[in-house]
Amino acid sequence: MKKIQRLEMRSISKSFHGIPANQDINLFIESGEILGLLGENGAGKTTLMNILYGLYQPDSGQIKINDKTIRINNPVESITHGIGMVHQHFMLVQNHSVIENIALAYKDTPFFFPNAKIKNKVEQFSKNFDFHIDLTKKVWQLSAGEQQRVEIIKALLNGADLLILDEPTSVLTPREIKELIFILREMKAKGHMIIFISHKLDEIMDICDRVMVLQKGKIVGSADTKNTDKNSLARMMVGRDVVFNTTREKLTKGKKTLAVENIKVIGDKGRRVVKNISFELFENEIFGIAGVSGNGQRELAEAITGIRPIFSGKVKMNGKDITNKSPRHIYDNGVSHVPEERIRFGIAPGLYLFDNAILKQHHLKKFSNWYFLNYSQIKNHTRTIVKKFKVSTHSINNQIRNLSGGNIQKLILGREISEQPQLLVASHPTYGLDVGATEFLREHLLELRKQGSAILLFSEDLEEIFELCDRIAVIFDGEFMAVLDSDDKQFSDIGLMMAGSKRIDPMEKQK
Amino acid sequence: MEDIIISTLQRAMVAGTPLLLATTGEVICERSGILNLGVEGVMAMGAVVAFMVTMTTGNPWLGVLAALAAGMMFSIIHAFASVTLQANQVVSGLAMTMLGLGFSGMLGKSYVGKPLSIKMEDWVIPYLSDIPWLGKILFSQGPFFYIAIFLALAAWFFLEKTRLGIQIRSTGENPKATETQGVNVFKLKYLSVITGGGFSALAGAHLSISYSKSWIEGMTAGRGWIAIALTIFALWNPARAIWAAFLFGGIFVVQYLLQPLGISPNFLAMLPYLATLLILLLISLKDPKKLNAPAMLGEPYKRGER
Numbered sequence: 001m002k003k004i005q006r007l008e009m010r011s012i013s014k015s016f017h018g019i020p021a022n023q024d025i026n027l028f029i030e031s032g033e034i035l036g037l038l039g040e041n042g043a044g045k046t047t048l049m050n051i052l053y054g055l056y057q058p059d060s061g062q063i064k065i066n067d068k069t070i071r072i073n074n075p076v077e078s079i080t081h082g083i084g085m086v087h088q089h090f091m092l093v094q095n096h097s098v099i100e101n102i103a104l105a106y107k108d109t110p111f112f113f114p115n116a117k118i119k120n121k122v123e124q125f126s127k128n129f130d131f132h133i134d135l136t137k138k139v140w141q142l143s144a145g146e147q148q149r150v151e152i153i154k155a156l157l158n159g160a161d162l163l164i165l166d167e168p169t170s171v172l173t174p175r176e177i178k179e180l181i182f183i184l185r186e187m188k189a190k191g192h193m194i195i196f197i198s199h200k201l202d203e204i205m206d207i208c209d210r211v212m213v214l215q216k217g218k219i220v221g222s223a224d225t226k227n228t229d230k231n232s233l234a235r236m237m238v239g240r241d242v243v244f245n246t247t248r249e250k251l252t253k254g255k256k257t258l259a260v261e262n263i264k265v266i267g268d269k270g271r272r273v274v275k276n277i278s279f280e281l282f283e284n285e286i287f288g289i290a291g292v293s294g295n296g297q298r299e300l301a302e303a304i305t306g307i308r309p310i311f312s313g314k315v316k317m318n319g320k321d322i323t324n325k326s327p328r329h330i331y332d333n334g335v336s337h338v339p340e341e342r343i344r345f346g347i348a349p350g351l352y353l354f355d356n357a358i359l360k361q362h363h364l365k366k367f368s369n370w371y372f373l374n375y376s377q378i379k380n381h382t383r384t385i386v387k388k389f390k391v392s393t394h395s396i397n398n399q400i401r402n403l404s405g406g407n408i409q410k411l412i413l414g415r416e417i418s419e420q421p422q423l424l425v426a427s428h429p430t431y432g433l434d435v436g437a438t439e440f441l442r443e444h445l446l447e448l449r450k451q452g453s454a455i456l457l458f459s460e461d462l463e464e465i466f467e468l469c470d471r472i473a474v475i476f477d478g479e480f481m482a483v484l485d486s487d488d489k490q491f492s493d494i495g496l497m498m499a500g501s502k503r504i505d506p507m508e509k510q511k
Numbered sequence: 512m513e514d515i516i517i518s519t520l521q522r523a524m525v526a527g528t529p530l531l532l533a534t535t536g537e538v539i540c541e542r543s544g545i546l547n548l549g550v551e552g553v554m555a556m557g558a559v560v561a562f563m564v565t566m567t568t569g570n571p572w573l574g575v576l577a578a579l580a581a582g583m584m585f586s587i588i589h590a591f592a593s594v595t596l597q598a599n600q601v602v603s604g605l606a607m608t609m610l611g612l613g614f615s616g617m618l619g620k621s622y623v624g625k626p627l628s629i630k631m632e633d634w635v636i637p638y639l640s641d642i643p644w645l646g647k648i649l650f651s652q653g654p655f656f657y658i659a660i661f662l663a664l665a666a667w668f669f670l671e672k673t674r675l676g677i678q679i680r681s682t683g684e685n686p687k688a689t690e691t692q693g694v695n696v697f698k699l700k701y702l703s704v705i706t707g708g709g710f711s712a713l714a715g716a717h718l719s720i721s722y723s724k725s726w727i728e729g730m731t732a733g734r735g736w737i738a739i740a741l742t743i744f745a746l747w748n749p750a751r752a753i754w755a756a757f758l759f760g761g762i763f764v765v766q767y768l769l770q771p772l773g774i775s776p777n778f779l780a781m782l783p784y785l786a787t788l789l790i791l792l793l794i795s796l797k798d799p800k801k802l803n804a805p806a807m808l809g810e811p812y813k814r815g816e817r
Contacts, residue, residue: 076693091688105692114674
């Protein structure tokens with residue numbers, strides 16, 4: 001007999017610092033069912049599940065198990081109610097063995113000789129679900145798929161009837177994904193219920209019985225997977241019909257600046273995250289790369305700007321090979337970079353505005369003389385940027401950490417384009433900024449394009465992509481699903497491409 | 512010749528005893544992720560309190576208990592600073608050392624140079640002490656020697672073979688994951704720091720009421736720092752700390768032996784630190800993962816930061 005027959009969340013709302021993450025969400029799930037939660041990053045999927053797992057408390061709304069209202073104050077209470085969660089980033093102690101990790105999580109672990117005493121039970125258990133894991137191995141020695149299975153064992157051993165899986169396939173290889181799907185079906189057959197969070201349409205259609213689509217913290221639709229198709233789900237997920245912008249001036253593109261040829265890049269976890277990508281970029285052009293973040297955008301940007309080694313392939317700037325050259329060398333060849341996490345990679349927070357205004361240019365003749373910095377010149381230069389880019393600060397002798405995100409970003413952009421780069425690589429330049437700052441930065445990008453620079457723009461914001469870009473590539477799992485002109489009618493399916501369900505071959509397009 | 516070797520080894524055991532106690536304490540503390548550089552200070556506090564209480568009551572065991580209590584209470588400062596306030600553990604630890612050394616000097620001012628007439632009898636183990644060589648070295652020692660070895664073994668057992676041990680070690684490795692399993696990470700860190708402090712104070716008590724039977728300011732003479740080095744040398748394993756501590760105790764004793772031969776004691780005093788560096792280097796070269804250092808050692812844990 002399962003502890004949970006039916007679980008219901010009723011009009012759940014939660015906001016952080018006044019920004020709503022979940023608004024009036026209703027959800028239910030029954031025994032033997034797999035429910036998909038679909039939505040872009042930041043749509044509120046994880047927040048909702050963290051509420052169910054007791055990590056956050058909802059501002060309003062209630063949770064019901066078998067029609068009885070309950071409160072979940074912390075993860076332990078959630079576990080005793082029969083809820084288990086496998087987080088996107090595994091909650092495992094890397095230096096400990098598998099059995100030690102399980103002993104830590106299992107609620108009936110005896111005090112003395114815990115490892116030896118629960119070993120039999122765990123072995124029996126993993127045999128039931130066809131897991132094959134060496135319990136004495138250290139977690140860091142396991143593959144991502146095996147680590148995930150340890151997490152699943154931890155949850156099931158504690159009697160989880162409802163298992164929440166947060167983006168479970170994002171770290172797995174295709175074979176491991178197949179194995180996971182097999183495990184999930186097995187669990188379903190045994191009467192467990194599963195909430196499966198993903199932004200990948202194919203998986204949702206393949207695994208889930210029912211799917212709910214979240215967008216900006218609200219449920220925008222739900223359907224049985226039998227009665228729906230990927231197209232309508234994609235439309236729900238993206239949430240708007242694609243609008244074509246006309247305010248962008250028509251410019252004829254100039255000569256070729258950047259050429260990327262078949263590059264492959266390895267990610268932090270040792271997996272290949274950029275798979276054989278090629279493209280070219282021309283003067284007076286903005287080339288946008290659209291896609292849900294985490295599909296290789298960061299690594300691609302870092303590879304081009306020299307921060308991350310390129311495994312194979314070539315990057316050329318004006319015909320000159322800049323593959324795996326130092327960031328400084330690449331910068332001196334005309335490539336500027338507005339990085340993704342501006343606080344971590346764009347500035348030195350504890351330094352003054354004027355220091356930050358020349359972070360990559362300190363070696364230029366006009367700012368330094370032998371080993372000495374020319375501060376009067378530097379300060380003048382900073383004042384120019386502050387004025388031109390409307391950075392709001394009371395003084396340039398201010399630590400940059402005291403500025404708001406928008407003002408920091410304005411200074412970074414000002415710094416990066418002050419030397420008229422031939423190519424600007426901009427990663428999510430307006431992420432998290434208010435409307436005013438966003439419009440301001442976009443205008444400057446268009447201005448730069450008019451002056452003859454090429455811009456490579458990474459963004460999750462489709463509105464921004466379509467407003468600014470001449471050509472757009474859609475990236476999914478380290479590959480381009482399509483490279484098209486931004487007014488191409490085929491972009492009505494961009495939701496499908498972003499979810500990896502539709503691919504337009506460049507060859508086909510030319511026909 | 513035989514006598515010299517036996518007495519040297521015997522004294523090595525005595526010299527290694529406070530090192531073992533303090534190292535065991537530091538291992539427990541660091542395993543929970545808290546670096547405590549205040550060992551030297553806690554040791555000094557333990558030494559002065561044990562001496563004062565023994566002197567006034569005439570009972571060395573009361574002195575030991577008092578030192579234990581004082582060391583644990585004193586360590587609450589470090590636990591509060593590094594766990595509750597999430598302060599920089601290096602700074603807090605150094606402050607503990609200075610505070611402990613200074614405060615103990617002040618407390619013990621009137622006791623300086625007074626000899627302790629009360630003696631802790633050696634525990635001569637029947638039969639075992641008759642074994643040639645080993646009997647004298649290992650089985651007719653003062654009580655602290657046996658206590659230190661017992662506590663080190665017990666600490667090893669607790670850390671490796673109990674649920675609480677897994678929880679403490681997990682706290683030092685990945686406090687966030689540990690907390691989501693329903694473990695009170697803050698409580699465990701407090702517990703570990705305070706227990707560690709108690710061990711350091713015991714080491715101090717051994718110095719003042721058993722080893723030198725007198726009190727003088729600064730009598731810990733850097734042993735606290737050696738214990739911190741030994742913690743690394745023993746790769747955060749209390750069982751390994753046993754032989755490591757006595758090895759270093761041996762180096763202590765040899766300092767005095769070799770002095771007449773013209774070898775500078777300063778050179779020998781350097782050996783423990785040099786050996787630690789060497790071990791670190793060798794293991795790091797071979798396999799950094801084997802170093803076994805708690806992954807989040809010295810990192811303040813902030814709840815709810817995701």
